Amino acid sequence: xxxxxxxxxxxxxxxxxxxxxxxxxxxxxxxxxxxxxxxxxxxxxxxxxxxxxxxxxxxxxxxxxxxxxxxxxxxxxxxxxxxxxxxxxxxxxxxxxxxxxxxxxxxxxxxxxxxxxxxxxxxxxxxxxxxxxxxxxxxxxxxxxxxxxxxxxxxxxxxxxxxxxxxxxxxxxxxxxxxxxxxxxxxxxxxxxxxxxxxxxxxxxxxxxxxxxxxxxxxxxxxxxxxxxxxxxxxxxxxxxxxxxxxxxxxxxxxxxxxxxxxxxxxxxxxxxxxxxxxxxxxxxx
Numbered sequence: 475x476x477x478x479x480x481x482x483x484x485x486x487x488x489x490x491x492x493x494x495x496x497x498x499x500x501x502x503x504x505x506x507x508x509x510x511x512x513x514x515x516x517x518x519x520x521x522x523x524x525x526x527x528x529x530x531x532x533x534x535x536x537x538x539x540x541x542x543x544x545x546x547x548x549x550x551x552x553x554x555x556x557x558x559x560x561x562x563x564x565x566x567x568x569x570x571x572x573x574x575x576x577x578x579x580x581x582x583x584x585x586x587x588x589x590x591x592x593x594x595x596x597x598x599x600x601x602x603x604x605x606x607x608x609x610x611x612x613x614x615x616x617x618x619x620x621x622x623x624x625x626x627x628x629x630x631x632x633x634x635x636x637x638x639x640x641x642x643x644x645x646x647x648x649x650x651x652x653x654x655x656x657x658x659x660x661x662x663x664x665x666x667x668x669x670x671x672x673x674x675x676x677x678x679x680x681x682x683x684x685x686x687x688x689x690x691x692x693x694x695x696x697x698x699x700x701x702x703x704x705x706x707x708x709x710x711x712x713x714x715x716x717x718x719x720x721x722x723x724x725x726x727x728x729x730x731x732x733x734x735x736x737x738x739x740x741x742x743x744x745x746x747x748x749x750x751x752x753x754x755x756x757x758x759x760x
Contacts, residue, residue, distance in 0.1 A: 499726050520715060559642050563689045563744065564698050564711035565736050566757060572707060572717070573755055575599050576748070578669060580730060581587040587730035588721045592708035599670040610662045616658055618654040629742055641758075710736055722750040729753055 482643040496558065572595070577599040579589045579598050607647075617631040634651030647655045662705045698711050708716045747757040 476697050518624065558741070558743075560689055560695070561712050564695070564702065565684050565745055566759065568702060568707070568711055569717070569734050569736070569757060570747065572719070573747050573757075575670070577755060583730075585730075586728065588732040590721050592716075592719060596704060596707050599707070602669050604668060608662055609659045611657060611659050613655055613657040615653055616656050618649070618652050621652045653691075663725045685750075696758075715739075720750060724753055727753070 550627055575595055575598070576588045578593060580586065582598075582602065589598065615636045617626075617628050621631060622628055631652035634653065635648055636651075636653050637645050638648050638651075647653050685699075695712075701709070702711055708719075710717060720733050720735075722731045722733075723729075724731060729746065731750045731753045733746060733750045736745045737743070738745075745757065745759060748755055
């Protein structure tokens with residue numbers, strides 16, 4: 475808990491206790507009944523307590539105890555919430571790691587599908603490489619097929635020059651002479667990179683800056699970080715359980731889908747990345 479939060483909490487507890495004492499000792503000493511039915515109902519009982527000193531004194535530890543207990547509940551709830559947020563930060567990062575590997579796996583797949591099992595995905599990460607490519611436009615000048623279909627002979631078209639130069643010096647295809655510029659794009663291999671997990675590879679497991687973004691106090695748990703390796707990809711950080719991973723296929727778009735899920739056994743909260751129905755690769759918290 476931050477210093478500012480602690481100061482505010484102490485202030486609230488002190489004010490609450492003070493107001494509680496004032497309420498129990500002075501509120502019901504008024505001569506007239508109030509418009510609040512509940513207060514009017516318990517007013518005679520409190521007036522009786524105020525007339526007897528030992529009963530009045532007995533109120534003090536009750537009020538103090540109640541104030542301290544409320545303060546404890548607030549602090550404990552805050553601590554537990556921060557623990558849950560911290561745990562979720564590591565879980566989200568692990569699910570992002572799985573998502574990134576799945577995207578690479580599908581890009582290399584011949585059937586446009588994601589990986590079915592963690593064991594296969596881990597082997598892919600440790601042993602395979604990713605092709606780094608770029609799209610390059612290619613073209614060729616050919617006799618226009620429509621002209622040939624309409625009776626023109628290919629030999630006659632080839633007698634015409636493929637290009638002509640405009641008055642401004644621009645070189646253009648001689649379409650009026652029966653030529654056609656046919657264009658297409660193709661992938662050209664630039665380089666290959668190992669998938670995981672050294673410094674220069676495609677994917678870095680456990681991006682510390684990414685984890686810090688989701689941490690409430692920005693302090694990393696080094697013990698959990700040590701266990702977030704490629705071999706432990708399927709394991710939920712900080713818990714003795716594994717993620718659930720499923721894959722599917724969308725027939726209409728001819729593409730694979732995947733979904734990785736974690737369910738908090740205590741709170742029932744679900745953290746999922748990917749979507750079997752839509753093909754999205756986003757997390758449900760993103």
